[in-house]
């Protein structure tokens with residue numbers, strides 16, 4: 091399938107979700123799909139962490155879920171693991187891979203297998219504060235607004251074309267935990283909207299620019 095040809099997809103549109111942790115973004119997307127707000131089905135959930143709650147949450151919803159050992163590296167998948175992830179996602183015939191707190195950087199063969207078909211959510215307004223603990227980076231830097239970003243994944247870290255962003259004000263009495271909590275809530279609003287726009291073939295990607303054909307632009311909390 092050609093990257094970005096959102097018309098040449100399965101019906102229903104199939105998602106593969108990858109996560110390493112608690113899975114709250116997975117739940118937001120699964121709820122939106124179940125309620126018909128995302129015209130898609132979650133075909134498979136994969137994790138590099140055997141005890142990650144995202145796996146048990148998926149199984150509780152009768153969504154196939156699988157742990158795939160990541161191999162010998164700390165921040166990426168080794169070759170065998172990468173092959174196993176690609177195989178599982180191809181077997182499940184996914185149209186879009188949704189990274190929901192997947193804490194390993196995806197590399198060459200994985201990216202080539204699903205070119206232009208991987209999205210990620212990051213807890214800052216990219217390109218500010220890529221990498222770990224972005225909410226803490228924002229607080230330490232003293233910015234007055236931060237937020238979250240949904241973007242396509244390319245070979246850079248938190249670097250691909252931006253699909254949507256939602257703003258979260260930084261309050262004078264914020265702690266890292268409180269700010270993180272409000273960013274998380276914004277993520278649960280933003281991510282389903284962006285995945286729905288892709289599933290509806292409602293976006294067009296030109297270079298770094300992702301345009302929403304409906305004119306909608308997910309930037310403001312609560313906007314539709």
Ligand code: GAR
Nearest residue numbers: 111112113114115190191211212213
């Ligand atoms: C989310 O805040 C997401 O932005 C972040 O991990 C969290 C996962 O939460 N991802 C990254 O930092 C990736 N660079 P969840 O497991 O509750 O969805």
